[in-house]
Amino acid sequence: GENVEQHPSTLSVQEGDSAVIKCTYSDSASNYFPWYKQELGKGPQLIIDIRSNVGEKKDQRIAVTLNKTAKHFSLHITETQPEDSAVYFCAASQLRGANFGNEKLTFGTGTRLTIIP
Amino acid sequence: DSGVTQTPKHLITATGQRVTLRCSPRSGDLSVYWYQQSLDQGLQFLIQYYNGEERAKGNILERFSAQQFPDLHSELNLSSLELGDSALYFCASTKGPATDTQYFGPGTRLTVL
Numbered sequence: 237g238e239n240v241e242q243h244p245s246t247l248s249v250q251e252g253d254s255a256v257i258k259c260t261y262s263d264s265a266s267n268y269f270p271w272y273k274q275e276l277g278k279g280p281q282l283i284i285d286i287r288s289n290v291g292e293k294k295d296q297r298i299a300v301t302l303n304k305t306a307k308h309f310s311l312h313i314t315e316t317q318p319e320d321s322a323v324y325f326c327a328a329s330q331l332r333g334a335n336f337g338n339e340k341l342t343f344g345t346g347t348r349l350t351i352i353p
Numbered sequence: 354d355s356g357v358t359q360t361p362k363h364l365i366t367a368t369g370q371r372v373t374l375r376c377s378p379r380s381g382d383l384s385v386y387w388y389q390q391s392l393d394q395g396l397q398f399l400i401q402y403y404n405g406e407e408r409a410k411g412n413i414l415e416r417f418s419a420q421q422f423p424d425l426h427s428e429l430n431l432s433s434l435e436l437g438d439s440a441l442y443f444c445a446s447t448k449g450p451a452t453d454t455q456y457f458g459p460g461t462r463l464t465v466l
Contacts, residue, residue, distance in 0.1 A: 262373035270454070279355065279443050279457035280396070325396060340411050341455060342387070 238263040240328050243342025250352050255316055257347045259326035260308040266328040269309045270341070271300060274323045282326075284311070287331075313349075321351045356380065357446050357458035365464045371432040374461045378425055379448030384408070385427040386447075387400060387419055391440040402427055424460040434465045 239262040251256045261269075267288040272280035286293045286300045286309065293300050297316075302309040313320055326343040356379035366372055378385050380396035387399040398411035413419075414433075421427045431438060441462050445455040 262413040272457070277459075279357075279445075279459045281457065284452055285454065316422065327396075340401065340409055341396075342398070343393045 238266055238330075238342040238343050240301070240326060240344045241324050241337065242347060244345065244347060245345065246348045246350070247293055248350045248352055249316055251316055251318060253316055255311075255313045255349055255351075257311045257324055257326070257349070258308060259310070259328075259344050260306075261328040261342075262307065262327070263302075265330045266333060268329050268331045269300070270327050271298075271311050272325045272343075274325065274346075276322075280325060306347070316351045318351050318353055321349060323348050355456040355458065357430040357444060357445055357456050358460050359442075361461060362459070363462050363464075366380065366434060367466055368434055368436060370434050370465075371430065372434065372463065374429040374431070374442050374444075374463075376427045376429070376446075376458055378427070378444075378445035378454055379421060382446035382448050382456070384447045384450055385425070386445040387413075387423055387429050388443045388445065388457075389425070390443060390460070391442050396443070399429070408450055431463070436465050439463055439465045 242259045270285035273283045274280045297314045299312040323346045325346050326344040329341045358377045360375045369407045384403040386401045399413040400419050401409040405421050416432050419429045441460045443460045447459045
């Protein structure tokens with residue numbers, strides 16, 4: 237089955253600096269890579285996702301890059317703000333079309349991001 | 354707010370007991386997923402239901418079972434509870450059986466004493 241590794245497990249950055257979280261996956265058939273943000277006491281919230289047919293996707297201060305050959309993808313947060321402090325999870329799955337069951341999301345172990353004011 | 358609701362928010366019970374966790378998916382979503390989040394294991398997929406039928410199974414113990422009702426809400430039943438079952442339990446929903454974006458509920462924190 238799929239195995240997702242995530243690094244680092246904790247990350248502290250000064251407010252305004254950039255943060256980068258990296259994940260690697262093992263199953264070359266995986267083609268969908270979402271990133272979730274989990275704040276204290278809440279459920280994971282999707283912040284950005286990427287499919288394997290693109291190499292990069294951006295949404296304001298957040299971007300995700302994907303290297304299919306190396307089987308790794310990264311989350312980039314620029315101009316970090318205190319509200320970015322949370323636990324971030326990467327995940328991977330294989331979407332095979334509506335006639336097939338949705339492959340389960342395999343999550344990384346999470347990165348606790350702390351923004352230092 | 355994702356639109357997915359879960360009850361109860363907190364649950365404290367004793368070993369050997371049985372509990373039921375409830376999840377209501379977003380309006381229009383037919384698929385429900387259950388996940389367990391513990392400190393040392395991260396988010397682990399348990400089971401998926403689509404329109405009332407089991408669709409995919411993950412690392413779900415035999416002591417655990419789930420079902421999805423005609424109104425599309427789902428229940429996760431945990432029996433013969435052990436201390437190690439203490440965790441956060443999340444459900445997520447999607448429109449179809451193979452839709453990408455999963456929307457998570459706020460979770461139920463289960464404490465087994």
